[in-house]
Amino acid sequence: MIFQSTTPILYSSDIERSIKYYTQILGFADSWKWDDPPTFGGVNHNGFNIYFCREGQGHPGTWIAINVDDVDAYHDQILQKGAHIVQPPQSMEWGLREMLVKDPDEHYIRFGQPVSLRNPSDKTLPADVDFIDRVPNNAELKKLMESVGWSAQEEKPPADIPLTSIAYVVLAEDRKSREVVGCAFLLTDNA
Secondary structure (H helix, E strand, O other): OOOOOOEEEEEEEEHHHHHHHHHHHOOOOOOEEEOOOOOEEEEEEEOOOEEEOOOOOOOOEEEEEEEEEOOHHHHHHHHOOOOOOEEEEOOOOOOEEEEEEEOOOOOEEEEEEEEOOOOOOOOOOOOEEEOOOOOHHHHHHHHHHHHHOOOOOOOOHHHHHHHEEEHEEEEEEEEEOOOOEEEEEEEEOOO
């Protein structure tokens, strides 16, 4: 079974107001509505969807997380448009730089981006490489395996390692393209 995507459905007391906030303030590109007056609707930006249900399917105060490429620039952009920013961008100990935004129905959106683990004084690697702690997706893992000559035909390829045995991952990413160019895994036998 391969999971393809997820779409949060948020409680909304006013679909029109929700769509207006997410498009005009938060910068979502597209929107749609169902019924007149709307009882359901949604917004989309770069394939990321959020749906709204009028006075149903959830409760005010839901939290969702959205990763962006530059949380500081995004903060400045939406602050000028009047976003309700609860917490400006901060680097967190779990390797993300995050900010909290509240919408008109009291939902919290945690916008964040991975923070490089690279020591700025390290001159041994190219300056355009960041180190990020996150598990690579299947396409990234396949590309990394191919780059070192591993294939699925080998007796025990690294892809057979269950994700639960991965204790920690550090990826090397190209700073501009965010393409994964290398990785290191810390594995455990869960003993």
